[in-house]
Structure formats: C-alpha cells, structure tokens
Amino acid sequence: MTTDPVFRLYQLPGWGSAIPEAQLAFYGLGYELIETGNVTDPASSVAAIREVNPLGQLPVLDLPDGTRMTETAAMTLHLADLAGSEALVPGPKAPERADFLRWLIFIVANIYPCFTFAEVPTRYVSDAEAGDYRERVTEREKHLWRVLGEAAAARGGPWVLGQRFSALDIYVAVMANWRPGPSWFGEYEPGLLAIAQATAARPELAPVFARNFPAGAPGAAP
Ligand SMILES: N[C@@H](CCC(=O)N[C@@H](CS)C(=O)NCC(=O)O)C(=O)O
Structure with a gap:
C-alpha cells in the first residue's frame, strides 16, 4: 500500500x-x-x-x-x-486578483507585524516603556484594521473581496481572535467580525477553527 x-x-x-x-x-x-x-x-x-x-x-x-x-x-x-485551485487565491485573470494581492501583502506586511512587535515588547523597548509601547502598537493595528474594514465594506460583503471568498477571509478569521480582540471588532469593525464568524463556520473549515479556537468563533458568547 x-x-x-x-x-x-x-x-x-x-x-x-x-x-x-x-x-x-x-x-x-x-x-x-x-x-x-x-x-x-x-x-x-x-x-x-x-x-x-x-x-x-x-x-x-x-x-x-x-x-x-x-x-x-x-x-x-x-x-x-x-x-491547482483558484478557490482561495484568485488567478491572474480574475478581476479580484490585484485587490487580493494588495490586501494579502497589506495584512502580512502591516497588520501581522503589530502582533509580533507587541507580543514581547521588551525585545524593542525597556521594561518601563513596555506597557505604553504595546498600547501604541495596538492603536496602530486598530487603524490598519479600519483601513481593511473600509475597503471590505466598500465591496459590499459578505467577504473581504465582496462576493468572492478567499484566503483573506481566513486571515481575518484567525487574526480577529488576537489583539485588539473580538469585542473590539464587534464594536468598531462588525463587518470584519461577521466575515471572521462566517469563515470559521464554513463546513470545510469549521473543524480547523474548532481545533485552534476551542472557545468558539471570534465574538461568540463565552
Ligand atoms: N511574516 C510571518 C509572521 C509570523 C509570525 O509573526 N508568527 C508569530 C506567531 S503567530 C510568531 O512566531 N511570533 C514569535 C516571534 O516573532 O518570535 C508570516 O506571515 O508567517
């Protein structure tokens, strides 16, 4: 075999x-x-x-x-x-391709490093500055999420790229669990939180999200 x-x-x-x-x-x-x-x-x-x-x-x-x-x-x-699939990544000829690449790189180059930088602040600043530094990085991150949230809202949902589901929705569904946290998304970026919840609930993805986030989808009642 x-x-x-x-x-x-x-x-x-x-x-x-x-x-x-x-x-x-x-x-x-x-x-x-x-x-x-x-x-x-x-x-x-x-x-x-x-x-x-x-x-x-x-x-x-x-x-x-x-x-x-x-x-x-x-x-x-x-x-x-x-x-050999375009289901998560629009192909070169797809109308959503350029936006997909733009927001993919936006997430990994701008948003993701905020987690990395704020996770262990004392790598970058002294112990005394660590609390304020983490707060400032998180403020920056909120701004970046708003920029992405605005672009997604302009496309009318239900996904980041509008009608088309993509890997961007998976990034949002994972990262909405991290700082600034699901309750911040619920208050300030409910559109992104809805994307996160709908992504985590998709039958082909639900087992992975249940394994990674046993407490439930972001924003779920405790
Ligand atoms: N640019 C990397 C970022 C990866 C990253 O920052 N991962 C976090 C965990 S979610 C990490 O390993 N942080 C530990 C560290 O930076 O020391 C990617 O997109 O894969």
Whole structure:
C-alpha cells in the first residue's frame, strides 16, 4: 500500500499556523501537525523552532518534496498553485486578483507585524516603556484594521473581496481572535467580525477553527 506524501506543519493551536492549516484542510491536502510550544516563551521549545526557522517564528511548513517554507503569504500562494485551485487565491485573470494581492501583502506586511512587535515588547523597548509601547502598537493595528474594514465594506460583503471568498477571509478569521480582540471588532469593525464568524463556520473549515479556537468563533458568547 502506498500513502500520499504529506505536508508537515509546525504549529501551535490558535497561532498563525491556523492560516495554512485552514488552507491545507480546505484543499484536502494531507498534513501532519508538529506542535512547537509557545515560541515567545524562552522556557518553552524556542530552541526547537529555531532549528527549522532562524526567526523562531510559526508557522513553518515542510512540503512533501522536503522544501521548507516560512511566511504565510508565500504558503498561501504556493498551496493554491500546488492544489491547482483558484478557490482561495484568485488567478491572474480574475478581476479580484490585484485587490487580493494588495490586501494579502497589506495584512502580512502591516497588520501581522503589530502582533509580533507587541507580543514581547521588551525585545524593542525597556521594561518601563513596555506597557505604553504595546498600547501604541495596538492603536496602530486598530487603524490598519479600519483601513481593511473600509475597503471590505466598500465591496459590499459578505467577504473581504465582496462576493468572492478567499484566503483573506481566513486571515481575518484567525487574526480577529488576537489583539485588539473580538469585542473590539464587534464594536468598531462588525463587518470584519461577521466575515471572521462566517469563515470559521464554513463546513470545510469549521473543524480547523474548532481545533485552534476551542472557545468558539471570534465574538461568540463565552
Ligand atoms: N511574516 C510571518 C509572521 C509570523 C509570525 O509573526 N508568527 C508569530 C506567531 S503567530 C510568531 O512566531 N511570533 C514569535 C516571534 O516573532 O518570535 C508570516 O506571515 O508567517
């Protein structure tokens, strides 16, 4: 008996690895999960993740041919190519393609680093400045979410790109669980929260979201 080669995803439930995990599940690609521990906690398995990613960041994805990838945006584009599918990534001729690429890079280049920078503030500022620094980074992040929320609202929903579901919705559904948190989204960006909830409820993605966020969809009643 032969078995299909599988992807190996270095991950921690609820962290950014949920983004490629959701895509692997969506495409029906076989994958194994390798838990790394809390990569921001020196007492956890930071050393192990540094062996597979010099930045010590999640996620890391090993492809069946042995190639090792970091960076969720790169994974998003490559998995779509490998799956031969435009279901999550509009193809070169699709009318949503340019917007898709714009907002994909906007999320990973602008929004995602806010989590990274504020997660361990003392990497960048002194202990005394850490609280204020985290607050300022979070304020910046709220502004960035508003920019994305406005663009999504202009397209009329129900997804970031309007009528067309895409990997952008998966990013929103994962990240809406993080700072500034689901209640902030509910108050200031209800459109993005609705996208997050509808994405997490999609039958092909619901098991991945349930595994990563056992408390339920972002904004769900506790
Ligand atoms: N640009 C990276 C960002 C990855 C990232 O920041 N991951 C977080 C976890 S969600 C992390 O590993 N943080 C630990 C650190 O930066 O030390 C991507 O899109 O994959």
